Amino acid sequence: MDPIRDVAALRKRLAGLEGARLPGVGSSFCLGAAGPEAGGVRLARGALHEVQAAASADMPAATGFALALALRAVRRGGAEGRPLLWVRQDMAEAEFGRLDAPGFAALGLDPARLILVRARDGAEVLRAAGDAVRCAGLGALLIEIWGTPKALDLTATRRLALRAATSGVTSFLLHRTAQPAPTAVATRWRVTPAASAPLAGDAPGGPSFHATLLRHRGGEGGRPVEGGDWILEWDHEACTFRDLDPLSRAVVPVPAGRPDGAAAQEAGRGEVVALRRAG
Amino acid sequence: MRCAAPAEGARGGGRAGDPALDDPLAPAPLVFVEKVQNALRLAAVDRAARRAGLTPGLTLADARARVPGLAVIDHDPAADAAFLEEVADDCDRWTPLVALDTPEGVPDGLILDITGCAHLFGGEAALRTRLLTHLQRHGASAFAVIAGTPDAARALARSGQGGVGRSGVVPPGGEAQAVAGLPVARLGVSAEIVTGLSRAGLKTIGDLAARPGTPLAARFGRELLTRLERTLGREDVRLVPRRPLPECIAERRFAEPIARTADIEATLARLVDDLALMLEARAMGGRAFEACFFRTDGAVRRLKIETARPLRDGVALARLWHERIEALADPLDPGFGFDLVRLGVIRAEPLSPAQVSLDGRAVEEEEVAALVDRLGVRLGRERVLRFLQRDTHDPDRASALVPAGGVPLPAPSPPPEALVRPLTLFDPPQPVEALAEVPDGPPLRFRWRRVVHEVARAEGPERLAAEWWRRPEAAPTRDYYRVENREGRRFWLFRAGLYEREAQGEAGPPRWFLHGLFP
Numbered sequence: 001m002d003p004i005r006d007v008a009a010l011r012k013r014l015a016g017l018e019g020a021r022l023p024g025v026g027s028s029f030c031l032g033a034a035g036p037e038a039g040g041v042r043l044a045r046g047a048l049h050e051v052q053a054a055a056s057a058d059m060p061a062a063t064g065f066a067l068a069l070a071l072r073a074v075r076r077g078g079a080e081g082r083p084l085l086w087v088r089q090d091m092a093e094a095e096f097g098r099l100d101a102p103g104f105a106a107l108g109l110d111p112a113r114l115i116l117v118r119a120r121d122g123a124e125v126l127r128a129a130g131d132a133v134r135c136a137g138l139g140a141l142l143i144e145i146w147g148t149p150k151a152l153d154l155t156a157t158r159r160l161a162l163r164a165a166t167s168g169v170t171s172f173l174l175h176r177t178a179q180p181a182p183t184a185v186a187t188r189w190r191v192t193p194a195a196s197a198p199l200a201g202d203a204p205g206g207p208s209f210h211a212t213l214l215r216h217r218g219g220e221g222g223r224p225v226e227g228g229d230w231i232l233e234w235d236h237e238a239c240t241f242r243d244l245d246p247l248s249r250a251v252v253p254v255p256a257g258r259p260d261g262a263a264a265q266e267a268g269r270g271e272v273v274a275l276r277r278a279g
Numbered sequence: 280m281r282c283a284a285p286a287e288g289a290r291g292g293g294r295a296g297d298p299a300l301d302d303p304l305a306p307a308p309l310v311f312v313e314k315v316q317n318a319l320r321l322a323a324v325d326r327a328a329r330r331a332g333l334t335p336g337l338t339l340a341d342a343r344a345r346v347p348g349l350a351v352i353d354h355d356p357a358a359d360a361a362f363l364e365e366v367a368d369d370c371d372r373w374t375p376l377v378a379l380d381t382p383e384g385v386p387d388g389l390i391l392d393i394t395g396c397a398h399l400f401g402g403e404a405a406l407r408t409r410l411l412t413h414l415q416r417h418g419a420s421a422f423a424v425i426a427g428t429p430d431a432a433r434a435l436a437r438s439g440q441g442g443v444g445r446s447g448v449v450p451p452g453g454e455a456q457a458v459a460g461l462p463v464a465r466l467g468v469s470a471e472i473v474t475g476l477s478r479a480g481l482k483t484i485g486d487l488a489a490r491p492g493t494p495l496a497a498r499f500g501r502e503l504l505t506r507l508e509r510t511l512g513r514e515d516v517r518l519v520p521r522r523p524l525p526e527c528i529a530e531r532r533f534a535e536p537i538a539r540t541a542d543i544e545a546t547l548a549r550l551v552d553d554l555a556l557m558l559e560a561r562a563m564g565g566r567a568f569e570a571c572f573f574r575t576d577g578a579v580r581r582l583k584i585e586t587a588r589p590l591r592d593g594v595a596l597a598r599l600w601h602e603r604i605e606a607l608a609d610p611l612d613p614g615f616g617f618d619l620v621r622l623g624v625i626r627a628e629p630l631s632p633a634q635v636s637l638d639g640r641a642v643e644e645e646e647v648a649a650l651v652d653r654l655g656v657r658l659g660r661e662r663v664l665r666f667l668q669r670d671t672h673d674p675d676r677a678s679a680l681v682p683a684g685g686v687p688l689p690a691p692s693p694p695p696e697a698l699v700r701p702l703t704l705f706d707p708p709q710p711v712e713a714l715a716e717v718p719d720g721p722p723l724r725f726r727w728r729r730v731v732h733e734v735a736r737a738e739g740p741e742r743l744a745a746e747w748w749r750r751p752e753a754a755p756t757r758d759y760y761r762v763e764n765r766e767g768r769r770f771w772l773f774r775a776g777l778y779e780r781e782a783q784g785e786a787g788p789p790r791w792f793l794h795g796l797f798p
Binding site: 005057060061063065067082085097098099101102103105106107111112115117118120124127128135136138192193194195196198199201202203207208209210234 | 643650651653668680683736738769
C-alpha cells in the first residue's frame with residue numbers, strides 16, 4: 001500500500017524539481033473568447049476564484065458561469081477526466097431548485113463526473129470545502145454558499161486559496177452579495193444574465209452572460225490586469241466562451257464584407273448555429 | 280453449549296434478598312396488574328408476592344384480600360419489551376449470538392449461544408455467575424441455565440433451579456436426565472397438546488422420552504416430537520440472532536472504565552489495527568463498520584460508518600472514526616465509563632493486496648474516494664451524492680441522486696438527442712400566473728415570486744405526456760416552453776393540460792408552472 005504513495009510522492013517531487021509541472025499549479029487558462037483575451041485575462045489553476053451575483057435572480061446565470069469556468073479549468077492542464085466536486089448549501093436548493101443531470105449535459109459536463117455535497121449551513125459548506133480543496137485528485141471545486149455568512153471572511157478565503165495553491169485544485173466560490181466583501185481571491189467576477197443570440201424562429205439561444213471582472217491579482221508575470229466587462233456566450237460543444245457581439249444579435253444575416261460580419265464568419269459561429277437549429 | 284437467561288420482573292421489581300414477610304421493614308409485595316376482560320388481574324408478581332401465594336392470573340381483589348398491603352403497578356408490556364431489549368443489547372458483551380425468547384408471542388427471556396465463548400470468562404459456570412451478577416447489579420433478577428440445546432436450557436430455566444442443581448450447568452449429554460422430571464408444559468407446545476398428554480397420563484417429559492416416537496407423532500403431531508427431541512438434546516437447532524453477525528470483531532475490555540474522548544479514540548485506533556490485520560489475512564476490505572460501546576451501567580451505544588470502497592487501511596479508518604465521533608449530534612455519553620469497546624466489520628468485500636502501480640491515477644482516485652468517505656461520515660451518506668441518469672423523457676425522473684460511496688456507476692449512456700435542459704429544476708414545479716395565447720401559444724407574460732416577467736423570446740411547445748405505465752392516475756400532458764425575458768433570464772415553463780381536453784370536459788382548465796431555470 002505504501003509503495004504506491006511513495007511513488008506518487010516521488011513523482012510529485014520530481015515534477016516540482018522539473019519546474020511547476022504539477023497539474024494545476026502554475027498554469028492558467030483563458031476564457032476562449034476574443035474580448036477577454038485581448039485584455040490579457042487568464043485565470044490561474046490551483047487558485048480560488050469568486051463568482052458573485054448582485055441579486056438572487058442573477059444566481060442561475062452566476063451558477064452557469066462558474067460551472068463553465070470550471071469546465072474550462074479541467075479541459076487541459078493535467079486535470080482531464082478528474083471529478084468535479086460541488087458543495088451546495090441547502091438554502092440554494094430551496095431557492096433555485098435542485099441540480100439536474102440533463103442540465104449538466106446541456107452545458108457540456110458529463111454528470112457522472114460530478115460529486116454533489118449538500119451542506120446545511122455556511123460553516124458546514126466552508127468546512128467541507130476546506131477538506132475537499134486539499135484533495136489533489138479533484139479536477140475542480142465549486143463552493144456554492146448562501147449569501148455572505150460571517151464565516152466567509154478574509155481568513156477563510158485565504159485558507160482556501162492557500163490550500164488550493166498547494167493541491168492544484170482550481171476552486172470557485174459562488175455566492176450572492178450586494179457589496180463586495182474582502183476576500184482573498186485571485187479573480188472576482190460579477191455575473192448577470194444577458195440576452196442571448198436568438199436562434200431560428202426567434203428562439204432563445206444558449207447560455208449568455210454579462211460578466212464583469214471586478215478584480216484580478218495579476219496575470220502572467222505579475223502584470224496587472226485591467227478589469228472589464230464582456231458579454232459572453234457559452235458554447236458547450238467546443239467547451240469555450242464566445243463573444244456575443246450586440247450587433248450580431250440581429251436575426252437578419254450580417255452582410256459579408258462588414259468587419260463584424262467577417263469576424264463572425266471567421267469564427268464560423270453564425271452558420272453552425274443556424275444549421276443546427278434549422279435541421 | 281447454550282445458555283438461557285429469562286429475565287424476570289422489570290427493573291426495580293427484582294429484589295436481591297429474601298425478605299421475610301413478617302419483617303416490618305421489608306418492602307410490600309409488588310404486583311403488576313392488567314385489565315383482562317374487564318377485571319384487573321395480576322400480570323406479574325415479585326418474589327415476596329409469590330412467597331405470599333400470589334400468582335399471575337389472580338384478580339386484584341382476591342390478591343388484596345390475601346395480602347392487604349400490596350404495592351400495585353400498572354403492567355406496561357411495551358416498557359418490559361424495551362427493558363428486555365436493553366438487557367439483550369448488554370448481553371452482547373458475552374457473545375454476539377443473542378436471541379429473544381418469545382414463548383407465547385411476548386418476549387420474556389433471552390437465549391445466548393455461548394459456543395466457543397465460555398473459556399474467555401473462565402468456563403461455563405464462571406460465565407453464568409458473572410452474567411447473573413452483572414444483571415443483578417442493574418436491577419434485574421434472573422435465572423440462568425446452561426445446556427446443550429436452546430430448548431433444554433429454556434425448559435430448565437423456566438422451571439427454576441429444579442433439575443439442575445445449584446451450578447445451573449447441565450453437563451454435556453445430561454439434558455435428557457435433567458429435563459426428565461419437568462412437566463410436559465415446559466416443552467413449549469400448545470395448550471391442547473398439554474391437556475391431551477395429561478389426560479393420557481403423561482405428566483413429565485421423562486414419561487414422553489420413554490415412549491416410542493411414532494405413535495406420539497401420529498396422535499399429537501410432528502411438532503411435539505420435534506420439541507421433545509430438541510429438549511432432550513437429541514437434535515440441535517441454530518439461533519437466529521437479534522443482530523447480524525459481524526464478519527470479524529476486535530474488542531478491548533477495561534478493568535477501569537474509560538470515559539475521555541481521547542481514550543475512546545485511541546482505543547478505536549488500536550482496534551482498527553487489529554481488524555486491519557484480520558482483514559488482510561482474509562484478503563478482504565470492510566465496507567461497513569460498527570463500534571459498540573458498553574457502558575458499565577448496561578447501556579450500549581452503537582456507531583456505524585460506511586465507506587465508499589473496501590477499506591482496511593488503519594490510518595484512514597482511524598481518521599473516519601475520529602470524524603464520526605466529532606460529527607455526533609448528541610455526543611457519546613460515557614456515564615461512569617465504558618468497560619468494553621467492540622469494533623466489528625459488518626460488511627466486507629474482497630480487496631486484493633495493494634499492487635504497486637507507477638500510474639498516479641490510482642492514488643488520485645483513492646484520494647477522492649477517501650474524501651467521499653470522510654465527507655460522508657461527517658455529513659451523512661445521503662449528503663454526498665452522485666448523479667444517475669435514467670432513460671426516460673420525464674424531466675422529474677430523468678436524473679436521480681445516489682450516495683457517491685455506493686456501487687460503481689454503470690457506464691453513462693449518452694442521451695439519444697442533445698436536449699436543451701435547465702441546470703436547476705424545481706421539485707415540485709412552482710405555479711405561476713401566465714398570460715398566453717389559447718390554445719397552445721407560448722406565454723407572453725408571467726408572474727413568478729411576485730415579479731412580472733415580460734417574455735421577449737420563446738421556443739415551444741415541447742409536448743411531454745405523462746408515463747401512463749408508471750402512474751395509474753392520468754397526469755395531465757405538459758407543453759414545455761423555453762422562454763427568455765427582457766433582461767435575458769431564461770426559464771422553463773410548462774402548461775399542464777390541454778385546452779381541447781377542457782373543452783371536451785375531460786379535465787380542468789390548464790395551469791402554468793415554472794419548472795426550471797437556465798443559466
